[in-house]
Amino acid sequence: MPAPVRIVVVGAGIGGLTTALSLHQIGAEVIVIDSVHELRPLGVGINLLPHAVRELDDLGLLNELCRQSVAPDLLIYCTRRGQEIWQERRGLTAGYAWPQLSIHRGTLQLVLLDAFMERIGPEALHLGSRLLGVEERQSGPVAVLERGEVDADVIVAADGIHSVARAQRYPEEGPPLWNGALLWRGIAEIDPVRDGRTMVWAGGPDQKFVGYPIADLPNGKQAFNFIAELRRPGSDLAKAEDWNRRGSSEDFLPDFMQWTFDWLDVPAIIGGAPETFLFPMVDREPIPRWTFGRITLLGDAAHPMYPIGSNGASQAILDARVLAGCIRRHALDMDEALASYEQARRPATAAIVAANRGLGPERPMRLVEQRAPDGFDEISAVITPEEIAAVTEEYRRVAGFAVSDLRRGETLLNEPY
Numbered sequence: 001m002p003a004p005v006r007i008v009v010v011g012a013g014i015g016g017l018t019t020a021l022s023l024h025q026i027g028a029e030v031i032v033i034d035s036v037h038e039l040r041p042l043g044v045g046i047n048l049l050p051h052a053v054r055e056l057d058d059l060g061l062l063n064e065l066c067r068q069s070v071a072p073d074l075l076i077y078c079t080r081r082g083q084e085i086w087q088e089r090r091g092l093t094a095g096y097a098w099p100q101l102s103i104h105r106g107t108l109q110l111v112l113l114d115a116f117m118e119r120i121g122p123e124a125l126h127l128g129s130r131l132l133g134v135e136e137r138q139s140g141p142v143a144v145l146e147r148g149e150v151d152a153d154v155i156v157a158a159d160g161i162h163s164v165a166r167a168q169r170y171p172e173e174g175p176p177l178w179n180g181a182l183l184w185r186g187i188a189e190i191d192p193v194r195d196g197r198t199m200v201w202a203g204g205p206d207q208k209f210v211g212y213p214i215a216d217l218p219n220g221k222q223a224f225n226f227i228a229e230l231r232r233p234g235s236d237l238a239k240a241e242d243w244n245r246r247g248s249s250e251d252f253l254p255d256f257m258q259w260t261f262d263w264l265d266v267p268a269i270i271g272g273a274p275e276t277f278l279f280p281m282v283d284r285e286p287i288p289r290w291t292f293g294r295i296t297l298l299g300d301a302a303h304p305m306y307p308i309g310s311n312g313a314s315q316a317i318l319d320a321r322v323l324a325g326c327i328r329r330h331a332l333d334m335d336e337a338l339a340s341y342e343q344a345r346r347p348a349t350a351a352i353v354a355a356n357r358g359l360g361p362e363r364p365m366r367l368v369e370q371r372a373p374d375g376f377d378e379i380s381a382v383i384t385p386e387e388i389a390a391v392t393e394e395y396r397r398v399a400g401f402a403v404s405d406l407r408r409g410e411t412l413l414n415e416p417y
């Protein structure tokens with residue numbers, strides 16, 4: 001038996017913690033460092049697509065996640081007037097063996113953290129440890145921290161959209177790229193919309209409202225997560241990509257005041273949120289290399305993408321699982337392990353970054369706005385179901401969650417990359 005590989009993961013976000021749990025699952029020795037002094041349940045809602053849920057199931061977390069989330073079974077696309085364009089089944093009702101889960105990001109992070117504490121132990125988590133840079137030395141890679149250094153066989157930089165490790169390798173890259181849209185995110189406590197298992201995408205690329213429940217509350221209401229999006233190129237509100245930056249409803253609520261449909265009251269939902277967070281729609285250009293010696297990138301550090309199509313957290317989870325599988329398979333050759341990981345994941349995620357720039361599965365919403373700006377009597381006169389299905393099916397294929405690609409019982413950990 002070779003000695004266990006010792007791996008340092010930088011970042012205790014969704015990608016970093018899933019990586020740590022997966023590495024522990026294959027018998028590697030892992031420690032995680034994060035700059036924050038305390039992991040608090042920050043953020044708002046996110047979606048886990050069935051391919052990511054399959055991986056979390058293999059980590060034994062499915063029951064707990066189902067308990068703390070909502071599994072949507074329908075997605076309705078509609079216009080800014082509430083006219084329905086299309087609806088599609090999601091999760092189990094779409095034929096997947098795993099549900100899609102809508103969950104508070106902080107809840108997901110704490111479920112991962114609890115599993116980490118139980119399985120790996122608190123001594124393997126080093127908070128208050130800011131990474132300053134990574135160095136490749138003769139003895140192996142070293143993470144240089146604000147206070148001290150840590151050496152390892154492999155360093156995985158899962159340090160998010162402002163990754164220090166990435167900036168070190170791509171010093172000319174600069175800040176993330178903004179496409180002119182601003183996103184206000186919030187959570188309101190409301191009566192269930194429709195059956196309480198429905199997601200809504202309304203509007204188009206210039207103005208959009210996305211909403212879905214993330215928790216059933218004891219009083220019969222639901223925590224309903226929303227993202228209100230406005231195109232505001234040149235706005236000075238886009239000045240920072242900080243997940244915790246507060247938004248102000250005066251900046252966007254007036255634009256949504258007319259969005260009252262018979263089944264959805266957008267202004268009431270926005271008005272019911274105690275706080276909102278403002279984030280610009282940003283990504284980064286895909287890079288030609290993630291791996292430098294025994295140091296590699298993962299999650300947003302490797303491939304930040306527009307939050308379109310529910311892929312940000314899901315793709316970080318897939319990275320984690322492929323990486324752990326490659327490390328297990330190539331346990332005697334870490335260079336080969338990291339090369340296999342990068343070969344599997346870099347082109348796949350670059351394709352999603354590109355698809356999201358082209359609006360991903362939301363393209364039919366733009367087509368309908370262009371073709372029928374004043375509404376329609378019959379949607380079939382504006383766009384055909386085949387045209388919509390072609391776009392959405394292609395997106396599922398690119399993002400790796402076509403129903404036919406997800407068979408029961410398999411996990412990325414066992415894929416022969």
Ligand SMILES: Cc1cc2nc3c(=O)[nH]c(=O)nc-3n(C[C@H](O)[C@H](O)[C@H](O)COP(=O)(O)OP(=O)(O)OC[C@H]3O[C@@H](n4cnc5c(N)ncnc54)[C@H](O)[C@@H]3O)c2cc1C
Pocket residue numbers: 010011012013014015016033034035036042043044045046105129130131132158159160161162163164185243244298299300301307312313314316
């Ligand atoms: C506080 C927070 C709130 C978020 N809220 C949302 C949300 O509401 N909706 C949404 O779609 N996405 C949100 N995201 C982003 C989302 O989590 C990611 O897009 C996705 O889950 C991929 O995860 P990741 O692990 O690659 O990155 P992240 O989840 O961003 O995790 C990166 C981790 O690296 C740590 N880190 C960063 N720099 C350093 C450093 N120099 N040294 C050590 N550690 C470092 C950070 O503290 C963080 O814990 C949020 C991210 C954060 C950090």
